[in-house]
Amino acid sequence: GENVEQHPSTLSVQEGDSAVIKCTYSDSASNYFPWYKQELGKRPQLIIDIRSNVGEKKDQRIAVTLNKTAKHFSLHITETQPEDSAVYFCAATGPLEGNEKLTFGTGTRLTIIP
Amino acid sequence: DTAVSQTPKYLVTQMGNDKSIKCEQNLGHDTMYWYKQDSKKFLKIMFSYNNKELIINETVPNRFSPKSPDKAHLNLHINSLELGDSAVYFCASSQYHGTGSYEQYFGPGTRLTVT
Numbered sequence: 001g002e003n004v005e006q007h008p009s010t011l012s013v014q015e016g017d018s019a020v021i022k023c024t025y026s027d028s029a030s031n032y033f034p035w036y037k038q039e040l041g042k043r044p045q046l047i048i049d050i051r052s053n054v055g056e057k058k059d060q061r062i063a064v065t066l067n068k069t070a071k072h073f074s075l076h077i078t079e080t081q082p083e084d085s086a087v088y089f090c091a092a093t094g095p096l097e098g099n100e101k102l103t104f105g106t107g108t109r110l111t112i113i114p
Numbered sequence: 115d116t117a118v119s120q121t122p123k124y125l126v127t128q129m130g131n132d133k134s135i136k137c138e139q140n141l142g143h144d145t146m147y148w149y150k151q152d153s154k155k156f157l158k159i160m161f162s163y164n165n166k167e168l169i170i171n172e173t174v175p176n177r178f179s180p181k182s183p184d185k186a187h188l189n190l191h192i193n194s195l196e197l198g199d200s201a202v203y204f205c206a207s208s209q210y211h212g213t214g215s216y217e218q219y220f221g222p223g224t225r226l227t228v229t
Contacts, residue, residue: 032216043204043220044157087155093216101170102218104157 002027004092006105014113019077021108023090026071030092033066033073034102039086047088048075077110085112117141118221120205126227127195134191135224137205145169146188147218148180149204157204163188195228202226 003026013019025033034049050057050064050073057064061080066073073092077084090105118139127133139146147170148160161180162170168180177193188205205221 034217038155043222045220046217049217089157101159101162103159107155107157109155 002030002092002094002101002103004090004103004105006090006108008108009106010109010111012111012113013080015080015082017080019075019080019084019110019112021075021088021090021110022072023074023092023105024070024072025092025103027092027094028071029094032093033064034091035064035075036089036091036104037086038089038107044089080112082112082114085110118205118207118219120203120221120224122224123222124225124227126229128229129195129197131195132191132193133195133226134189135203135205135226137188137190137221139186139205139207139219139221141207141209141219142186143207143209143219144185145208145210146182146185147206147208148188148190149206149220151202151204151223153201161188161190192226195226197228200226200228 006023031052035047036044037047038044048059048062048064050066061078063076087107087109089107091102093102121136145164147162151157160174163182165185166182179191182188202223202225204223206218208218
């Protein structure tokens, strides 16, 4: 089955600086890679996702890059703000049109230092 | 207009008891899931149902039994609760849009504490 590794487990960044979280996956058949943000005591929420036919996707201050050959994908947050503090999870799946089994990484606790 | 709801939000019970957690989604999605998030925040899938049919059944003790009376509801019954069952249980739902996005919508979670 799929195995997703995520690094670092904790990350502290000065407000305004950039943050990068990296993930690797094992199953070359995986073709969908979402990122979820979980604030303290809240539910995980999708912030951005990418499919394997795309190398990069950007949404305002958030971007995701995918290297299918190396089986790496990364989340980039620019101009970080205090509200970016949360736990971020990467995930991977080979979707079966409705039967998506997401395998999550172990999470990164991001702290933005004012 | 809650999308995915769960009850109860908190559940404190003693070892050996049997308890249920209920989940409902009003998004019209075909697929629903149960996840367990332990104290280290690891999120692991337990079960998935598609149109009331069990499609994912991870290595979970058979003390855990999901039930889907219809595609909007997925309940989780746990028998003979153990200390290690203490965790936050999240329900989620999703729908394949054909656009490449398979966003899973999570419920607010049920914090289960077994004493």
